[in-house]
Amino acid sequence: EDKVVQSPLSLVVHEGDTVTLNCSYEVTNFRSLLWYKQEKKAPTFLFMLTSSGIEKKSGRLSSILDKKELFSILNITATQTGDSAVYLCAVEAAGAGSYQLTFGKGTKLSVIP
């Protein structure tokens, strides 16, 4: 059974702090790993990672994948209150003629002024 584990489950930081969110996985036939941000409504796409060691960046957010150790991290620098959300990690695996996403339970980030 495919498994995706995120840690920590929740995190409270002050504005300006840097945070690292973790995602480890055990899947058969790995295709890609995706990060989403969910703020009380629909998850919105952040990054897709398919290759080890290549950092993806978008503003203050960055992410990297390690396919050997089976994990990914999401970094947020200089956090702002608008970063408060649940961050979801999902892994895509190729099954019998199909591809499915398995989601972790998410990390709830709270940024306080």
Place this chain on the structure above:
Amino acid sequence: NAGVTQTPKFQVLKTGQSMTLQCAQDMNHNSMYWYRQDPGMGLRLIYYSASEGTTDKGEVPNGYNVSRLNKREFSLRLESAAPSQTSVYFCASSFYEGAYEQYFGPGTRLTVT
């Protein structure tokens, strides 16, 4: 572009009642998905449609049926609602299945009493 739209936004059902959740996308995507999100459980795939004319079961399909009406629309039906189906339901779409990010609708909050 509206992206992915879902109706209704909220619904309360009594045990045993039936209803259909509607989903439509205007991004010319081929693949569509239905997820449920429960507290502490993350997002779980109910059914998906890799392309028009095909549907397949996901992780938690029991108690649900789906119809891919055309390329734009993918509906989820609860034939006889149960309290265990109280959840937030998200529809998503992607260009193709496999290594393409999924875009999510705003969700339907369903309560079964």
